[in-house]
Amino acid sequence: MLALSTSLLGACNGNASGGGGGGGGVDEPGPTPVPPPPEPDRFAEPTSARDDALEDVGGFYDHDAQGQPRAVRHDLTGSLPAMVQFAQSHTVDPSGNEARNMPRLTAERAALLLVTPDPSLGEIHSLRLTVLLDGVAQPVLLLRHPNELYRSDANNSDGRKDYNYSRRAWSVHLPWDWVKPGMSLRVMDPLGRTGILAAEAIDFAAPAELVVQSIRLGMLTEPPEESNDHWFLRQPAQAAADYFQTIPAARITVGSYEPMQLARVMVANGTIYDTASVTNGDVYSGDMRENTGKSTVSVGINLANFGATASSMQSQEQPQLFQHVLAHHNVGMYANGRQSHGLSGGNGMLTVYATSGNEFSHEIGHHYGLGHYPGEKDGNHFWAGHHHDSGWGYIAYRKRMRANLNWTRAETTALAGMPSFEDTYAFGTDAMSGGHFSSALSRYTHYTGYSTRVAIQPALDRAIPRASSSTGYVKWSAASRKLEEIAPSVPDNARLFFNVTDGKYRKPRLIGVPVFTVLGGYHPETGSALLYPAFRGNWGNVFDLPEPQAGAATRQCWLEVSFASGPARKVAMAGSVLQAGSVNKLHVNLAQADKPTQARLMCQAPGAAASELAAISIAQDLPAMPAPVVIGQEAGYAALRAVELPEFEALLLARAQPTVLDLGTRGRLLHASYADDPTGLSSEAAAVLARYEEQESKARRLNRWMNAYRAELQADDNTEARAALEALLKTLGLDQRPRLPAPQQLLVGGNCVKVETVDGKPHPYIAAASTCTGAPDELWLADANGSIRSNADLSLCLGSPGGHNAVTLSTCDRERENQVFDLSTLPQIKRNGACLDMSGGRLVEGRAPLITYGCSGGGNQRWTGLTANDNLLPTLLSNSNLGVMRALETP
Structure with missing residues (x-):
């Protein structure tokens, strides 16, 4: 007790001396009281997409064909079970797609990952994704809330309900170079629950490539005048990006040839016309249609790109070594006058009026091996059209989804055996089944999953030219799940002249370069021949081709090419007729960079002097052609961006002054496409873009707030809620009067x-x-x-x-x-x-x-x-919130 008193006394003395004052001591202050926590803001701003209401928008895939809630398949293993889909040209599962007549996931192509958690998990506030490539983690991605799933391409105005692909699926864009064998997924929520999709659980298809070229061709008459129907010629970037969305390819290249008018034409029987064909022509017939437009030009250019130098003109055969298609817009002068050809396709050639719309989708479908009404049996067209499980597409460059519904037709217009969707919409039909489709974003038909599975994806799985390959070619190996070198064999076909000794295709010396393609016809025995003016194109393969045999015991024919500098070269041609009753056609690519100046067709019988059958001069110092368009893989959509960014720039600058910055439908589409990377916009346009995005941010904040507190705003006693709304409007700079204009x-x-x-x-x-x-x-x-x-x-x-x-x-x-x-x-x-x-x-x-x-x-x-009027709120508020605001403003 004494010790305690001494201690206390010492403490008091210390305080007295430390205070410096006379008289009594001063007590040491106690701890500062902790203020009570502030009352939570009853009307705090919500920040989650959970409060982004989608008004009257259904979820297409959330119900099955019977209208029942679709079961959530457990593709993710672990404590976060969930269904996984990948959206490219079609929405597909990680595996087992063949059993559903659906294509596989295409390797080396960007995809939209869709994750639908099992409902038993309850409300999920966020999901994060880690992609591992061969076990190496990539940057973590935050998945978009189901309310933020990219919208459809709906274009109807008839009041029928709108649909997104799902109202339950979380989503995130996967870059093209992540989507390949070795990719595994790990999804985690804030509670630490984790779902895993192993790499071996994902099936992949080949990273297929397609080359499409186009030309306008006039045979004894002018070529058809260029029009918007010639979409691959007039707008190659738009056409390439659009058509790419409909096929399971990793890359598409779109090239072109300059228009060509042929003053003289040789047909397969050896006749040379200089005025008109002796036959009648129409959309599907005419000797020049068959022998010139299709065989010599389309098939000839294909064969030139495969390394064959001659073939039978009567034959339209070609081995389709890699996926190369030539579309020609073709007219000719016939006995019955000027006739145009179209509506035909197959085997690497398309004779078409239009390279947009269903004509193109349909005719190139024949090239893939599709017939009419694929899957139809005994009048049942279920597989010939879309259905509940035939897949939507992902229009990656627009951040939208391609529906398989026909938005504009009545639900009763389906083919026999096709279902309707919720008694509201008809499904679209396949390109080969009438091609009935509607889309706000696409000119091309969305193929069914069935057609894509049974024909298109297998047809695209061909060799791919590669300069890095010792053979010049690689091909997808299903066993190793990667591209491997191959040495493909030329076909055993006497009507094709590849002139190889080892039976293998030659490696191209140059791949995909600007070329002059020399085309023509000749009869080696009679000497009758015709060389057309050199066809000038921006994409082609060039080969080191063999020369004719010196001192041969048989007739030799060759193309002798002179150059602006350097020695002439001789390219061997078939020295005999390759098919009875038909002249030969010849087809050789010459690199424009080599500056060829002349081509002479020569033949020489044993013991005789060489004779010239035909010759052409090749012009030089011509303006460069536009480069071919490449979409996919590392090229992405840069070609389209180069075309559309100036349009976006002009659109932004044109809207710099209005109080309400409305970009219009086209502007919002371009904003969705390019706003995440405004590189290339001028500072003035970037400033308008910043204003627009600030305006949209305010709209999002206001709509989220009104969604969250709608019940309070509509309550009888809404004084507090109205005051909070007024405060928010002032904070957002939207405090204008009147709130809404008078009707x-x-x-x-x-x-x-x-x-x-x-x-x-x-x-x-x-x-x-x-x-x-x-x-x-x-x-x-x-x-x-x-x-x-x-x-x-x-x-x-x-x-x-x-x-x-x-x-x-x-x-x-x-x-x-x-x-x-x-x-x-x-x-x-x-x-x-x-x-x-x-x-x-x-x-x-x-x-x-x-x-x-x-x-x-x-x-x-x-x-x-x-x-x-320039009132902000009618433009920025959602439909429901606009109604709430009107009610609040009505006495």
């Missing part, structure tokens, strides 16, 4: 556009002026996007299906081009070159249909009442 009438000649219900669906029509009272069903609101919303239901917008069809009323969607109207030229209201129109120009029984029609300036297209 307006849409009038033509004093008559108003109203909304009625027809068969349970809202429908716009024009009503007589005497019935117009300003009621909600005849009031409209235009937003900065160009949408015209019904005041009776702000989630509904006018839309035009095109042509002279009736204008519809369907759910407003910023991505639907058919809902965008131009009010900048009032009193006309335009869309896609047409004007909003009162059909017939008059009322019948007090009403008239509302349509779009070619702009005429007539009174039936002069609209009053409705004006454009």
Whole structure:
């Protein structure tokens, strides 16, 4: 007790002396009280995509063909069981696809990974992915919430429900060089639950490559005039990127030849025309169609790229060593006049009017080995069209998905044996089965999983030219799951002249370089011959080809080529007729860089002097051709970016001034494609882009907040919620008055556009002026996007299906081009070159249909009442939140 008192006394003395004052001691202060934690913000901003509401959007793959919730297959093993799919040209499983008549995952091609957790796991807040390549971990990726799954390519405006591929699948883009054998996946959630997909559990198909070239050809007449139908020629980057999305290839190369007009033509029987063919021609017939366009030009260019120098002109055979296709737009002068050819394809050649649309998808389908209505049996077309399990596609460069639904046709229009989807949509049919498809993003038909599995993927699995290979070629080995060198054998076919001694294809000296292709026909025995002007192309293989045998005991023929510098070269040709009743055709690629100046076709019988059968001069110092377009693998979509980034730049600069930065449907598409890498934009365009993204960020924050607190905003006592909303609007800089513009009438000649219900669906029509009272069903609101919303239901917008069809009323969607109207030229209201129109120009029984029609300036297209506005909220708010805001602003 004494010790304790001494201790306390010492403490007091110390305090007194330390304080420096006289009198009593000073107590040492106690610890500062910890303030109570602040009250949590009742209306804190949400930050998760869980609060990004998708309004009236279904999940296509979330239900099976019977309409039942689809079972979640456990592809991931471990404590996080989940189903895994990969989306490329089709959505496929990690393995077992053959049993479902679906293609395998294509190696060395980017893919969208889809992970659907088992429902038993409960709510998942986030997922992270680690990809291991042969056991080596790659950078960790954060998966996108199911609400953020890339949207479909829907393009309908008829009010039917919208669908994403899934509402349950998490997703992330996998780079092309991760998608290959040796890839394994490890998925983890914040609770530490982990799911594994082992490398050996993933089946791969070959990293296939396809080369497509095009030419416009006129035989004794001018070539067809270039048009948008010639999509591979006019817009090769767009065509390559688009068609690439429909096939299971890792790479596509698109080349071209300059247009060619042939003043003289040789056909297989040896006849040389200089005015017109003696035969009649049409879309499918004509001797020049067969012997010149198809055999000499298309097949000849194929064979030149394989190293064959001559073949029978009557024959259209070629071995398709690697995947090379030549499409020709072909016209000829016949006994019945100028005739064009098309609608035909197969065996490396396409005779087509268009390299866009189903004609191209269909005819190249024949090249892959597909017939009509693949899989059809006894009138049942189930496999000839899409169905619940035939796969959607991934349009990687647009960050969108390709649906297998036909968005615009009625659900009852399917082929016999094909199902419909939820009694709402018809499925699309295969390119070989009518090619009925609709897409906001593609010009090409989406092949079914069945056609892709049974024909396209196997056909694409061919040799690939490789300069690094000692033989010049590599091919996918299913056993080793990698590309291996091969030494392919030339076919045993007397109608083809490869002129090899070891039976193997020659290694190309140059692969995919600009070439002059020398084509023509000749009869070695009679000496009749014709060399066409050299065909100039931007892609071809060039070989070191053998010379004719000196002192041979048989007739020798050769092509003697002179160059601007260096010695002439002789290329051996077949010295005899390769097929009875037919002349030979010749086909040789010459590198443009070697500067060939002349080609002479020579023949020499034993003991006789050599004779010249034909000769051509080859022009030099020509302007360089555009480089071929390459899409896929390390090239990515750089070729398309080079074309579209200037367009994006111009679009951004054109929208630099408006209060509301709306990029329009096309601009938003380009934004989705390139905003994540704005490299190449000017500082001015980049500044507009930054403004737009700030605006979109504000819209996302506002919509998330209103989604999260919608119940509070709609409650009877919503004072607190309204105050919080006001505060957020001020924080976001969206505190404008009035919050929403006043709705307006849409009038033509004093008559108003109203909304009625027809068969349970809202429908716009024009009503007589005497019935117009300003009621909600005849009031409209235009937003900065160009949408015209019904005041009776702000989630509904006018839309035009095109042509002279009736204008519809369907759910407003910023991505639907058919809902965008131009009010900048009032009193006309335009869309896609047409004007909003009162059909017939008059009322019948007090009403008239509302349509779009070619702009005429007539009174039936002069609209009053409705004006454009730059109010932010109608453009930035979701449909539901716009309705909530209207309710809050209505007394």
